[in-house]
Every structure is written in structure tokens, then in C-alpha cells.
Amino acid sequence: xxxxxxxxxxxxxxxxxxxxxxxxxxxxxxxxxxxxxxxxxxxxxxxxxxxxxxxxxxxxxxxxxxxxxxxxxxxxxxxxxxxxxxxxxxxxxxxxxxxxxxxxxxxxxxxxxxxxxxxxxxxxxxxxxxxxxxxxxxxxxxxxxxxxxxxxxxxxxxxxxxxxxxxxxxxxxxxxxxxxxxxxxxxxxxxxxxxxxxxxxxxxxxxxxxxxxxxxxxxxxxxxxxxxxxxxxxxxxxxxxxxxxxxxxxxxxxxxxxxxxxxxxxxxxxxxxxxxxxxxxxxxxxxxxxxxxxxxxxxxxxxxxxxxxxxxxxxxxxxxxxxxxxxxxxxxxxxxxxxxxxxxxxxxxxxxxxxxxxxxxxxxxxxxxxxxxxxxxxxxxxxxxxxxxxxxxxxxxxxxxxx
Numbered sequence: 001x002x003x004x005x006x007x008x009x010x011x012x013x014x015x016x017x018x019x020x021x022x023x024x025x026x027x028x029x030x031x032x033x034x035x036x037x038x039x040x041x042x043x044x045x046x047x048x049x050x051x052x053x054x055x056x057x058x059x060x061x062x063x064x065x066x067x068x069x070x071x072x073x074x075x076x077x078x079x080x081x082x083x084x085x086x087x088x089x090x091x092x093x094x095x096x097x098x099x100x101x102x103x104x105x106x107x108x109x110x111x112x113x114x115x116x117x118x119x120x121x122x123x124x125x126x127x128x129x130x131x132x133x134x135x136x137x138x139x140x141x142x143x144x145x146x147x148x149x150x151x152x153x154x155x156x157x158x159x160x161x162x163x164x165x166x167x168x169x170x171x172x173x174x175x176x177x178x179x180x181x182x183x184x185x186x187x188x189x190x191x192x193x194x195x196x197x198x199x200x201x202x203x204x205x206x207x208x209x210x211x212x213x214x215x216x217x218x219x220x221x222x223x224x225x226x227x228x229x230x231x232x233x234x235x236x237x238x239x240x241x242x243x244x245x246x247x248x249x250x251x252x253x254x255x256x257x258x259x260x261x262x263x264x265x266x267x268x269x270x271x272x273x274x275x276x277x278x279x280x281x282x283x284x285x286x287x288x289x290x291x292x293x294x295x296x297x298x299x300x301x302x303x304x305x306x307x308x309x310x311x312x313x314x315x316x317x318x319x320x321x322x323x324x325x326x327x328x329x330x331x332x333x334x335x336x337x338x339x340x341x342x343x344x345x346x347x348x349x350x351x352x353x354x355x356x357x358x359x360x361x362x363x364x365x366x367x368x369x370x371x372x373x374x375x376x377x378x379x380x381x382x383x384x385x386x387x388x389x390x391x392x393x394x395x396x397x398x399x400x401x402x403x
Contacts, residue, residue, distance in 0.1 A: 005032015006358040010185065012036065013087055014068060015096035015103075017044045019141070019167050020125055020201070022064045023174025025095055028181060029067030030351040030360045036087065036376065037068040040075070041397045043369040053343050056369055062346060065366040071377075072370030072397035075106050079395045084108060086380040088116045092188070093181055097125040099136065110196045119194040121184040125177050129200035139201050144169040148206040149213070157232045169205050176204050230281065235288030238317055239295040246300050248291075248307055248314035256280070256287070258310045263294050340365045370397035 007028060014025040014037040022037075022044070029035040037044075043056055044065075050058035071087075073080040084107075088094060094113060096103055103109055110122045127139025145151050145163050155161035177199045184197050212231070216224030230236060238245040250256045256274045260266060272287055273279030280287070295303055300316055307314035318326060324335045324347070333350065340346045343365075351360035373396050377387045390396040 004359060004361045004363060005030070006355060006360075007031040007033040007185075008358070010034065010093065011091040012093040012095060012181075013038060013091050015094065015098065015108075016125065017097065018046050019060070019064065019170040020174045021095055021097040021177065022046065023171050024123075024125070024177035024181070025068065026064045026066065027175065027178040028093075029364075030353070030362070032358065032360070033067075033093075035068040036091070036372075037065060037070045037367065038075070038084070038087070039070060039072045039369060041072055041370075041394055043072070047369065057343050057366070062340070062343065062366040063348070066348065066362055067364050068367060069364070069372035069376060070367035070370055070399075071373050072399075073373070073390075074395050075108075077395045079390055081107055083377065083380065083382075083396070085116055087376075088113050088120060090380070091117070091120065092185070093121045093123065095123045095125070095177065095181065099138075100124065100126070100130060101136070114194065114196075117194070119188060119192060121181060121188055121194050121197065123177060123181055123184070123197045123199065125173060126198055126200045128202045130198060134202070141167045141170045144173075144201050144205050147202055148209050150205075150209055153213075153227070153232065169201060172208055173199060173201050173204050176208075230284055234284035235292070236284075239292050241295055241300045241303060242298060244300045245317045246295065246303050246314060247317060248295070248303065248312060250291070250312050253277070253280070255310070255312050259291075259294075259312060262306070262310065265290065265294065338362075338365070342368055368399035370399045373398040 010028075010033045012025060012028050012033045012035045014021065014035050016022055016025060017039075025033075025035050025037070044061065046064075047056040047058055047061045050060035052058045071083075073083050075081060075084060088108070094108075100109065104112070110124075113120055113122055126135070127144070128134035128137055142163055145168065148169070150168070151161055151163060154164075180197045180199050184195055188194060210226075212228040213226055215226040215228065216222045217226045238247045250259050253275055257269055260268050260274065268287075268290060269275065272283040272290075274283075274287070304314055304316060306312075323329060329335065334352070335347055336350050337345055337347050346365075348362065350362065353360050373391070374387060377390070377396060378384070382390075387396065391398055
């Protein structure tokens with residue numbers, strides 16, 4: 001990697017697959033870490049999910065695996081385990097989302113890895129915390145969405161038991177995992193000590209969801225229910241205009257007073273007690289009903305201009321395909337067309353974090369399976385003869401120059 005990013009010089013072993021773990025290591029890679037994605041000879045499952053030009057290089061895989069080098073080895077073989085031992089000895093961080101018993105059988109549980117490198121930061125993303133009775137249960141995004149209450153919110157308040165149409169649990173926990181690595185790195189720099197860090201999907205996503213939805217459960221004995229009423233039963237949803245829909249959010253007293261005054265509904269200011277925050281919250285259903293009535297009288301463009309003039313937050317509803325043409329995203333060059341060595345022209349979303357002294361950047365495109373096996377095995381001290389022997393027996397796999 002070039003000398004870019006605040007994590008330059010940090011080597012991360014990425015034993016994760018699918019979405020959660022690769023999102024975390026994708027963040028670390030964008031921040032400059034040397035991320036070594038260790039894959040079995042059959043490759044990460046996500047290589048096959050999404051849209052592809054070539055086998056093994058799907059749109060999702062490309063999106064969350066840039067800034068990584070791919071090392072493809074058979075970790076069940078003696079030589080594959082020796083590769084891992086050398087890699088652990090030369091790395092600062094190891095991330096995995098394997099079941100604990102499975103990685104221990106391979107010889108790389110926390111205590112086993114710590115014996116090789118006492119300063120190692122060993123991060124595991126688990127489905128359920130390892131101190132609880134569900135510790136061995138499998139977990140994927142759909143399971144966690146259902147278990148943490150997210151699906152029930154849709155079922156109870158939108159009359160349909162649906163998943164959020166995004167891998168929201170995987171991606172959210174992936175960001176938590178990246179943050180956990182960063183915190184452990186600070187501790188390591190201060191003390192010289194490594195440690196094990198566990199990020200359990202279920203507990204973490206439950207905590208994340210309940211930040212606003214704990215409600216009356218916060219106070220034992222209080223009458224009431226869990227949930228944030230404003231987003232559940234207050235009528236908070238996009239509003240229909242004459243020619244489509246708009247998302248607008250009169251949130252403060254000033255917003256509501258300006259909107260109601262400008263649209264000729266001054267009497268509602270007192271009737272619905274808009275000027276007092278607590279009273280206004282008690283009248284949210286009536287306020288949103290009036291808002292729907294008002295907005296239905298004109299076009300989306302009209303209301304966008306109206307809200308801009310009064311500084312009320314508002315936006316049209318954008319489809320995914322429209323995002324590259326959003327005037328702000330276009331101005332900041334969020335979507336970038338680049339040339340991938342095997343996939344040709346692709347569009348990627350650039351790193352969004354901005355550092356004045358150590359900018360995040362894209363230094364490597366997402367790798368083909370085993371693209372860097374040869375260079376990494378040589379870096380780890382294996383001879384060319386040893387490497388060629390491993391590859392001849394598929395203990396290690398090196399991709400061809402083109403997919």
C-alpha cells in the first residue's frame with residue numbers, strides 16, 4: 001500500500017466472509033491498513049452474489065473488498081496452517097466471523113493465536129455473545145433483524161412482517177467491528193498489549209435499535225410500552241404531492257409556525273399547541289394529518305422550493321438509479337468511474353471520511369481469488385520452490401492475470 005491513510009503500516013488479517021466482516025475490513029482498508037483477505041480455495045461466498053461480468057467478481061464483492069490483498073490457502077492442511085502462523089506473527093490485527101469452535105479446531109482460537117503473537121488484536125464477530133446460551137446458534141442478517149425487534153416494528157406498525165430491504169444488521173455490526181478494532185489499536189499503542197474483542201451481532205443490534213425505542217421500558221413500573229411514538233404512530237412517512245411524494249420534516253417550533261403561517265393555517269398553531277415542545281409531541285398525529293392535507297395540494301417541486309425558502313428539511317424521493325445524478329453527490333464526485341484490471345470499467349463509491357493530514361483513499365481494486373498469494377507467500381519467507389509446490393497441490397491458489 002502507498003503511504004496513505006491513518007492506518008498505514010497496520011496489517012490486518014481478514015478471515016471474514018459474506019458482508020459483516022468484509023464491511024469492517026473494507027473500512028480499515030480505506031483508512032490505509034494493509035488488509036490480507038484469507039480465503040479458502042473456493043473463495044468467499046459473496047463472490048457469487050450480486051451482478052457479475054465474470055465469475056467470482058460480483059458487484060457486492062467488489063464494493064466491500066477493495067483495498068485488500070487476497071491470499072487463498074487451504075487452512076486445513078499443515079502447510080496452510082504454517083502460512084497462517086507466519087501471518088499472525090507479522091500482523092497487528094486478526095478479524096474473523098467463523099464459529100469459535102471451528103476456528104479453534106483449525107488451531108487459531110484466541111489463546112492459540114496469542115501464543116504466536118501476544119500483541120495481536122483478535123476480533124471476532126459472533127452471532128450471539130459467547131457468554132450466553134445461544135452462543136453456538138447460527139446468525140445471518142435476516143435472523144438478527146427478526147430477533148432484535150426490527151421486523152416486529154414493521155409488522156405491528158406497517159401491517160406487514162418485512163425485513164428492511166438492506167443488509168442493515170450486517171452493515172451496522174460491521175461498522176461496530178471496525179470501531180472496536182480502532183479502539184483496541186489505541187489500547188495497544190498505549191500499553192503494548194493485545195487483547196480479544198468480541199462484537200456479538202444480536203446484542204449489538206438490539207442495543208442499536210433500542211436507542212430510541214426502549215421507551216417506557218426505561219422506567220420499571222411505568223405505564224406504557226416500548227417504542228418511539230413519533231416514528232411509530234405519529235404518521236411519520238413520506239407525504240403524497242399532486243405528482244409524487246416528498247420527504248419533509250418540520251421538526252422545531254420555528255418550522256411548524258412558518259409552515260402553518262405560510263399555508264394559511266395559523267389557527268392550528270394554538271389549537272395544536274405547536275409552541276410548546278411537549279404539547280406539540282402529544283398532537284403529532286393531528287399535525288401530520290394536517291401536513292398530509294396541505295402537501296397534497298401542490299407539486300413536489302413547489303414544496304421543495306417552499307421548504308428551501310423557509311429552511312425546513314425536505315427532499316424528493318430518489319430511486320437508487322437516480323443517486324449518481326443527485327446534484328450534491330455529483331458535485332462531490334461520490335460516484336467514480338475507474339478501470340478494474342479484470343472487470344473493466346466499474347463505478348465505485350469513494351471513501352466518504354475526510355482527514356486533513358492522512359486522507360482515506362482507494363489504493364487497490366477488489367482482488368481476484370488468490371490474486372496476491374504468490375507475493376504474500378514470498379513476503380512470509382517461503383521459497384519459490386515451496387510456493388510452487390503448494391500451488392501445484394492447491395494448498396495455495398493464485399489467480400491468473402485476468403479473470
